[in-house]
Amino acid sequence: MGSSADRTHPGAAGRAPTAGQASRPEQIRNVVLVGHSGSGKTTLVEALALATGAVNRAGHVAEGTTVSDHDDIEHRQQRSVQLSLVPVEWGGIKVNLLDTPGYADFVGELRAGLRAADAALFVVSASDGPETLSGATRMVWDECAAVGMPRAVVITHLESARTDFDELTQVCREIFGGDSPESVLPLYLPLHGPEGPDGHAPVTGLTGLLTQRVYDYSSGERADRDPDPAQQPRLAQARDRLIEGIIAESEDETLMDRYLSGEELDLKTLVQDLERAVARGSFHPVLAAAPAAEGCKQGIGTVELLELITGGFPTPLEREVPPVTTPQGKPRSPLTCDPAGPLAAEVVKTASDPYVGRISLVRVFSGTLRPDETVHVSGHGLQDRGHEDHDVDERVGALSSPFGKQQRGVPHAIAGDLVCVAKLGRAETGDTLSAKDDPLLMEPWVMPDPLLPVAIEAHSKADEDKLSVGLSRLVAEDPTMRLEQNPDTRQVVLWCLGEAHVDVALDRLRSRYGVQVDAVPYKVSLRETFGDRTAARGRHVKQSGGHGQFAICEIAVEPLPVGSGIEFVDKVVGGAVPRQFIPSVEKGVRAQAARGVALGFPVVDIRVTLTDGKAHSVDSSDAAFQTAGALALREAAADCHIHLLEPVSEIRVLVSDAYVGPVMSDLSSRRGRVLGTEPATPGRTLVRAEVPEIEIGRYAVDLRSLSHGTGRYSREYARHEPMPPQLAVKLREQHQQETGAK
Missing domain, CATH: 2.40.30.10 (Translation factors)
Known part of the structure; x- marks a missing residue:
């Protein structure tokens, strides 16, 4: 990492870029905004665009559009669903602001923003509880920490009643600071005006802890002045803590001794050390933001935030290029x-x-x-x-x-x-x-695995003709989506990250690609097998003038251990079935096994033995014996109990320690077998279990709710095993109703 002296600061020499163009990497800052849904990320981006003059007070640029223009899907969904880029310019620096969705279903857009950025702003709403920080937001913070990405915290919605900046800052220190809470400290304290009728005092400005100046927005223009005497005790305490935090991260080992000896450290030294620590990702300043006062051109905290971004956040030169x-x-x-x-x-x-x-x-x-x-x-x-x-x-x-x-x-x-x-x-x-x-x-970045399936069908014949093209374009836009055409269930399945992800995908198909689809119940790929040894005869004899068809075969079927597949054994003696037609019988048996004999699922783990048969010198053929082999397997199934085998997955659930008990209880209710637990990262546990796939179709959604957004899981197919009889009966009844309706 370079020092702050290596970067272009506001007012530095060189041609200043427009919001769309930069001539040198030093003139660029790439910043991603991270936070839960409703934290105020998009509002903050609009406020920064207003402060830089990119838009006017109404949020419009000269050409008449707005910085927050979303596509029609976002208007209908009433939430951000995609990554958006807003470039602004401040003091000769081009700042690329990457606004990410806060909803967990669109974490793929968030990861793309993290890949494209060199620093992150974590936007925290003062009106929400600490649980919004300890869930998915904390997980993203840890991911940024793992790669050394510089981070800062911006607290929004301070205008809301019953908000406490000091209390929320303490929560941020505990959750984000981890073992180093002194690395998460405020640079400014909010200044409150007179209390209103509801007892809430609105934020009218900020007090800089290092500069010891008040930046007052109450007049409609940003003005600075000395702090009031009543502020001094609180200001001095917060300032001392901030200076100690900066010194702890300083590369100058003499600073602490000089500070403890009573020396007054000059502001320039403190700012330079602060900027270096922020750029290294070892110090994480906390700032405050509030809406602009009536008639004010700048939102409260926007200038201070832009100064941090341009002065403290790293340039692209300070980031390693991916391998x-x-x-x-x-x-x-x-x-x-x-x-x-x-x-x-x-x-x-x-x-x-x-x-x-x-x-x-x-x-x-x-x-x-x-x-x-x-x-x-x-x-x-x-x-x-x-x-x-x-x-x-x-x-x-x-x-x-x-x-x-x-x-x-x-x-x-x-x-x-x-x-x-x-x-x-x-x-x-x-x-x-x-x-x-x-x-x-x-080297690609890590994409979350889509684990929520939705089976779809074209609404009409016209939609069916356009479905393939629409789906290919849809998955081209979204690498977190997986398209599957299941050969067993004959369903087209979109694997998504959550229900909101599903809604957006179907909306895009309809509105963007003109394809209307219907969601249908998702089917798990079951298997069928024979429960007992049985025998049957397949007779395919047709004489209707001209060349006839004649083939008779007798088979014995017996179950095999799980995972054995299908074995075909020839025990015909005396040439009852001519040698050239024995492969035909096997082909017919295997084809029928692939089509199923009870509910239409493939048959596995059986041995089929050809014991006898008959042929005709003229009318027997390859096709006739294939048909006879298929008929024989169907006849054998009619006289035998057919077991259903369901797929079982081994799943690995990573969850906060506080939710391990509820997660294990929930897995047991899904007929799961917990294989064990082990500590993962501090405060998180890995739970391993085997669960039938039919029980985890919606587990991606349910786990998120159960763990308050802190849990994630992966799954891997393990094997097929017999389904409980009561469930098999229900499936058979459902199959009979569906086929009867048709």
């Missing part, structure tokens, strides 16, 4: 954030525009991306989710910088910047863009 290889996996030398270096960029989001077509949001890590040049597209190892690997050349379309629903054209994008690229027809989220004569593949 790259050749598309064939051969290691390459590490890249740096150099506009003159080899081109290495990554698609972090894919969207469709009804007029422009596909638009790709791209982070350029190395080199310079220019319009109308041919690049190589490599990616991306998600074939199991319906995303094919890419290794093709494509021509780059126009480059643009987004703002609301507008796209402002830019001539190029340098290393460290974010840009929208039009008409990349093959590139999908997670793919690497590189020079066509020097193709590279960037």
